[in-house]
Structure formats: C-alpha cells, structure tokens
Amino acid sequence: MKEFGEMALLPAGLRDILPPDAAFEARVVERLLAGFTAQGYAQVKPPLIEFEESLLSGAGAAMTAHTFRLMDPVSQRMMGLRADITPQVARIAATRLQNAPRPLRLCYAGQTLRIKGSQLRPERQVGQAGVELIGGASAGADAEVVLVAAEALQAVGVPNLTVDLTLPTLVPALASGLGFADATVRSLVATLDRKDAPAIQAIAGGHAPRFVALMRAAGPARRAMAALQALDLPATAAAERAHLGEVVDLILTAAPDLNLTIDPVEHRGFEYHTGVSFTLFARRVRGELGRGGRYLSGDSESSTGFTLYMDTLLRALPQPIAARRVFVPAGTPRATAARLREEGWVTVAGLDRLADPRREARRQACSHALVDGEIQAVGGTKKEERP
Amino acid sequence: MSSVRERDDRSTPSSQTSESLVLALPKGRILSEVMPLLRRAGIEPEDAFSDPESRALSFATNHPNIRIIRVRSFDVATFVAFGAAQLGIVGNDVLLEFDYPEVYAPVDLGVGRCRLAVAEPAEMVASDDPARWSHVRIATKYPEITRRHFAARGVQAECIKLSGAMELAPQLGLCRRIVDLVSSGATLRANALVEVEHIADITSRLAVNRAALKTFPDEIGWWIERIREAADAA
Numbered sequence: 038m039k040e041f042g043e044m045a046l047l048p049a050g051l052r053d054i055l056p057p058d059a060a061f062e063a064r065v066v067e068r069l070l071a072g073f074t075a076q077g078y079a080q081v082k083p084p085l086i087e088f089e090e091s092l093l094s095g096a097g098a099a100m101t102a103h104t105f106r107l108m109d110p111v112s113q114r115m116m117g118l119r120a121d122i123t124p125q126v127a128r129i130a131a132t133r134l135q136n137a138p139r140p141l142r143l144c145y146a147g148q149t150l151r152i153k154g155s156q157l158r159p160e161r162q163v164g165q166a167g168v169e170l171i172g173g174a175s176a177g178a179d180a181e182v183v184l185v186a187a188e189a190l191q192a193v194g195v196p197n198l199t200v201d202l203t204l205p206t207l208v209p210a211l212a213s214g215l216g217f218a219d220a221t222v223r224s225l226v227a228t229l230d231r232k233d234a235p236a237i238q239a240i241a242g243g244h245a246p247r248f249v250a251l252m253r254a255a256g257p258a259r260r261a262m263a264a265l266q267a268l269d270l271p272a273t274a275a276a277e278r279a280h281l282g283e284v285v286d287l288i289l290t291a292a293p294d295l296n297l298t299i300d301p302v303e304h305r306g307f308e309y310h311t312g313v314s315f316t317l318f319a320r321r322v323r324g325e326l327g328r329g330g331r332y333l334s335g336d337s338e339s340s341t342g343f344t345l346y347m348d349t350l351l352r353a354l355p356q357p358i359a360a361r362r363v364f365v366p367a368g369t370p371r372a373t374a375a376r377l378r379e380e381g382w383v384t385v386a387g388l389d390r391l392a393d394p395r396r397e398a399r400r401q402a403c404s405h406a407l408v409d410g411e412i413q414a415v416g417g418t419k420k421e422e423r424p
Numbered sequence: 425m426s427s428v429r430e431r432d433d434r435s436t437p438s439s440q441t442s443e444s445l446v447l448a449l450p451k452g453r454i455l456s457e458v459m460p461l462l463r464r465a466g467i468e469p470e471d472a473f474s475d476p477e478s479r480a481l482s483f484a485t486n487h488p489n490i491r492i493i494r495v496r497s498f499d500v501a502t503f504v505a506f507g508a509a510q511l512g513i514v515g516n517d518v519l520l521e522f523d524y525p526e527v528y529a530p531v532d533l534g535v536g537r538c539r540l541a542v543a544e545p546a547e548m549v550a551s552d553d554p555a556r557w558s559h560v561r562i563a564t565k566y567p568e569i570t571r572r573h574f575a576a577r578g579v580q581a582e583c584i585k586l587s588g589a590m591e592l593a594p595q596l597g598l599c600r601r602i603v604d605l606v607s608s609g610a611t612l613r614a615n616a617l618v619e620v621e622h623i624a625d626i627t628s629r630l631a632v633n634r635a636a637l638k639t640f641p642d643e644i645g646w647w648i649e650r651i652r653e654a655a656d657a658a
Contacts, residue, residue, distance in 0.1 A: 157505060157526055199639045231519070232528040235627070252530075256641045298641050305525050320443075320639040323507045324526075 050154040050161030061357040062164065062347060065193050066146045069166045069345065072189040078144035078168045083125035085148070089117040096332040097124030099309045103151040120151040122165050123332075123344060130171040131335025139172030139338075158324055164347030167327070174339040176280055179313040180287035182329055186317060186343045187295055190326060195353050197320035199296040202258070202285070205307035205314055205330070207277050208251070214271035215244050229302035252302050258285050261299035277312070284313050311339065319353040326350050364398030364406040364415075366391065373407070443640055444489045445647070448504060448512035450497035454628055457535035458513050464654035465647075467492075501527060501631065510636035510644060517605060517626045521566045528637060531630035531652045538607035540569065542621035545594050549618050563593035564603040573603075573623050591615035630655075 047053070054062060070080060086107070093101050105118040119125060122145050130141055146166035154161050168185060170178050183200055190198050208229055212222040221240060225248065228236040232252055238245045247268065254264035262285055265278055281299070288297055307314045307330060314330025327350070329343025360383045365374045367387040374384045382405075391397050398406035398415045405412050447467070449455060468486040472478040473494075483492045493509060498518055503509040505524035517540055519529055542562070544552065559580045564570050567583035574581035586593065590602040591611055605626060606612060606619055630651050637644045 157524065197639065201638045230525075232530040232632075233516070233629075234530060235532040256645055296639070298638055300638070316638070318635050318638045321507075323635065325635070 048161075050159050052160075057357055057359060058351070062351055064357075065351065065354065066164065066166055066347065068193050069189050070144060070146055072192050073144035073166075073168050073185065076142075076185055078142040078170075078185075081126060081129055081143050081145055082147070083119075083122065083129060083145070086116050086118050087125065087128075088112075089115045091128050092117040092119060092124055095124065095334070095336050096127060096309045097121065099306075100124070100151075103153070105150055105152055118150050119147075120149050121344070122147055122149060122167065123169060123342060126169045126342075127171070127332075127334035127340065130169065130340070131338065140178065141171040142168065143171065144168040158348070160348050165344050166347065167329070167342060167344035169334070169340060169342035171334050171340040172338050173341070176283035176287060176313075178341055179280075179284045179331065180291070182341050182343055183284075183288050183315055184291055186315075186327065186329060186345070187292060190317065190319075190345070190350070193350075194355060195319050195326065195350070196355075197296070198326075199298060199318040199320070200288075201298045201300055201303070201316045201318060202281065203300050203303035203307065203314050203316070203330075204277055204281055204312070205304045205310045206312060207274055207301050208248070208304065210274040210277060211247070211251070211270060212241075214274060215247075217241075217244075226304050230305045232302070248302075255300040255302070256298060258289065258297040258299050261301070265299070265301060281313055312341070315343070317343075317345070322349065322353040324349045326353055361405065362401075362403040363412055364394060364401055364403040366394040366397075366407060369407060373410075377407070377412075443643055444491070445511060445636075445640075445643065446503075446509040447490060447492050448500040448509035448514075449492055449494050450500050450514055451494055452497070454497070454513075454515070454536040455494075458533065458628060461533055461535065461651070461654050461658060464657060465650040498522075504631045504633050507633045507635055510633050510640070511647060512631040513628055514631050515626050516624070516629050517566065517569070519629060519631065520624060521568050523568070526634045528632045528634055529629040530632060530648055531655055533628045533630060533651075533655045534658060536626070536628040538605045538626050540566065540603065540623040540626055541606045541619045542573075542601055542603050542623065543591075543606070543612050543617040543619050544601045546616050546618045548600060549620060552620075554620070560601055561599040562601050562603050563590050563599050565590065566603055569623065570603045591617060 074080060089106060093104060100120040103120040106115050107118070109116045126143050126145055130143065134141060144167065148162060149165050150162050168182065170182055187198060187200055208226050209222050212225055217225065225237065225240050228240060229248060229252055234249055237248050241248050250268055254261050254268065262282055270278060285297065288295065306328065310330045310332050312331030316328045317326040319326055325346065327343055327345035329341065331339060331341045334340040362383045362385055363377055365384045365386050367390050374386065377384050385401050385403055387394065387397060394406045394408055395413065395415045404414060406415050449458065467490065469492050470484045472480050473483045473492065481493060485492055493503070495503060497514055500512040500514040501518045501522050501524060504512040505522065505526045513533065515536055516529060519527060557579045559582065560574060561582045561584065562570050563584045563586050565587060567585050570583050571581050584593070584599055590604045593599050593602055594617065595615065603623065609619065612619060630648065632644060632648065
C-alpha cells in the first residue's frame, strides 16, 4: 500500500468534506431549495457536462476562462464541465421550456468546477444553489430575486446579511454618452472597480468629477440613492437610475430592516449583466455569499436570478448543533430503536453483546446509552442537544 | 450611527455602534510620511508604536475600536485583501502587483511619491531598439506588473524575482534590465543605469477591504472621509 500522505493528498482546491460538515451542507442546501420552491421556483437538474457551445454562449461566456474542457469520444465535439449553473438553466428556459408561460421561475442546486482557484478563494469545486426568474423585466422582478435571496439566507441562519446593489451598465452608458472610445470606457470601468480616484482623473480628464461623484455615491441605500439623484446624467443613464430607485423602494418596503447598500460603479464579475445586479455579504465573513442580477437568457429574454456559493455560505453560518446520539446495545428490538429515532435521537446499534454498553457508547461518540430499557447519559462527550 | 450621516459632524461614530477595526501600516521609510497624516485624521497610536525598542506588532490607538498593525508593505495588501485588516496604507505599486479584487484604493495620500520604471545599463541604451524585442529578462520585485506591462506591447518578459538591490543584477550579469521604483534616480545613476521606460506613477493609497466597506458602510465610510480630508489638507 502507498504511504498515507500519497493516498491522502488531493489536487489543489479540492477537499473531502467529513462529518459533521457534509451532512450540515446537505441540510443547508435542502433548506435553501425548500425556501425557493415554496416561493414558486420549480427545481431543474441540468447535467454536469455539456457541449461547450451551449455552456459558454450568452451569459455563459463569462465562464470561458474558468471551464474545464474534455473531448466527447462519442460525438467528437468539445464538452465543458460546468463552472456555473446559470447558463444551463438559461439554456433550458430558452429551449425545452420555451413554451412555458413567463415569467418562468426555476431553481437549482449542484456542484461546479473551475480550472483555477484564486489566492483568496482557492476552492476549485464549489457547490451552488440559486434561482432564475426568466422573462420578467420589471423592477418587481429585480426586487423579488433580492428578497428571495435575503429571505433564504436569513432562514438558514446567516447573521448580519448585507445586500450590495450595483448597476453595471451605468458607467458604460454614462461614458459612451460623453463620447469616450470603447477602450477608454473599459479602462475607466476597471479603474472605478478599484475606486482609484487618481487614475480616474488621468483617464476621464475634465469629466472625472462626474465619475468620482458616482464612485462616492456609494453606501447605505437611501443615502446613496439621494446622492445619485443629485447627479446630472444623460437620458439612458438617468432611466437606469430611475429603475434602480424603484427597485430600492420595493425592497426596503418589503424588508425595512435589511442592510441594503448601493455601489453604482461595481463592475468586476458583472461583465455580462444588463441591469440591476447585487452581491451578498455577511459581516466578518471573507468573500461573497453569492451574487445575482439581470442578464439576457437565450440572447433575447431579459431575466434575473442569483447564485449562492456554498463554501462562503457555510463559513458564515454558526457551527451545526450535534444531534443526540444514543447507543443501543445488541439484542435491543428494532422497534425500540425506531421509536427513539422518531423522538429525534440518532441511534447507533451495537453489533455484538458487550458487558459495558456505557463504555462502548463513549467510544462511539454517543452522549447516551440505552441500559436496561432506559436512556442514560454516559458523560465524556461534547455538548449536545436535541436536533 | 445617525451622526455619521452628517458629513460636517467630526465626532467619531459612537462607541456603542462601532465595530473594531484594524489598520495595517507599512514598516519603513513611508511610515514617517504617513504618521502626520494619520494624526491629522485623528488617529494617535500608543507610545509603544514609536518606541524602537518595542517588539510589539499590534498597537492600541486613542480610539478604543481601532488597532494598528505594522507589517511589510507587500503584506499590508494581503492583510487587507483577506479582511484580516479592514484598512491599510500601501503604495499602489503593491496594489498593482497583486491586483486583488477585494481591495479598494479610494484615497491618494500623496506621500511616498515615486515611479515604477524599466532601467538598463547606460552603455546599452545607444544600440538598443525596444521595438525589436520579443523576449526580455528582467530582475524585479514586481513580476506581475512587469509581465503585464511587456505583454501589452507584445513582449514576453521572463522575470527574476528579487527582494532588493535590483541595481546589482545588470552589473553582475544576472540580466540586463530591471524594473524598480525610482524616486530621485540617484541609485540608478550610482550603478550606471538609465531609466528607459515609465510604467506607472506611484503614491501611497488608503486600501480598504471590499466586504468590510459593504458590511460596515458607515464606520468605514466615516474613516475614509476623515483620511481623505487629512490628505487633501496636506
């Protein structure tokens, strides 16, 4: 047999998830899906791998550089292993469900893989759960997906959630309106992403104050919206601002206590978005819990949705409470153990008759043992509670 | 936190609502230029901070919810990117090198002014035609910036990563060109090197962790404004 180290080493960014974390993750995914389903989002399950033309077209193009490819020996065509599930759901909506009435509400959960992790997020396999609202272009649709995301995260117990709204089309609309060339617009957008005021000055020259004002109009939603209203914007950008204002009102009316912020110049990762978009954060948690926003499904249908990242989400959640485990010695009738399970116990059955069931219970990490038909605490295990 | 919304109110966010924040400062030369600015913004570290004998790495300030850590300048960016420090002060040479999406650089402090440049031995300059380059070997502390800079003009840069004394590399035949910070140019001249290409102007920036700004917009926003005012007043 190979050395332990050689056997145990996994490729970078991949890991085994052990007890109790694996069960906890599964339970969280299940609760998220139940929440989405309860609000009318029907679950779909696309395959892990599909042809790269369909996987990487439209909004999927953003994932081109992150997608593992392999050759399909059957069709001799190139396939991609999904790095994101949204393009698959968009494909389903545009093809097999093209005749389903709009707005079409779909949800999903599954694993994704990407070629490379980053220093800040080394994971290459990430579980995702999310919803897509296909074919609803109104402010009501934008507000709904934000609210569904916030409610789902709060329901699974994320403390101190923040939703940061952005409008990735605003800066390009403003810059094009002012007559900047495409290449200049791109570098301006990248500079605003870093909030690098001196570089904005260098690129935008006389128009820099407008972009700096836009950059500083970030913060808690009401205040940011007021700052945005004060700006002089060309017609297309002003229309987008009005739409954003409507979305903010709808969200804050429905969820007045939600920490809602606006950052009108945030753009990185939203290159393929076409309207109101958002990022989900939790206080003191590194990285994003998820993100979402408006995009074109099947190249023509304005849609919105969001994706939650299970790795960050699980970091944001309090440690799971361990289930109460009771050791049931060999020979106990199965009906007795079944009754205990109905009461919420996890039962661990003894396989051989033993003199001291309490000792075996401790060895098997059980908090209790069934001794002479009675449940007794065995001590020596960690804090436990009823599930 | 309502007091924070009034921009003319210079009082700090009240202690009941304030979250504890960490400010990462770079060790070395820049620190003496940065400290007066921080004092103008109302941040005064404990005495141990300026005590050369002190071995401490983390210091209290006059604000009970702000701690200062002192680390190497490249590490300031890393602490801020990971959210281990919510705020930091670092040259944009370091920010450009890492290009962390999680770091914002909203305020130019206008200190630590210098430039990032390509230099080569003076005797090479006359015969050298940069348009003919397809591959260059370069000694630098900034391999990412160097690769990006040369790739943008169609040249492949093979970088030899050094942590200091780049100017020695051409003399000793490690490579012919270097990419380094230049302020007065005296070090280059002393080593018979000439600046041949400008890459970027460098100053120190206030670096802010993205998630921290989003989740504590009032507190962090308040400090950004104070530091911006202090920088503008300089």
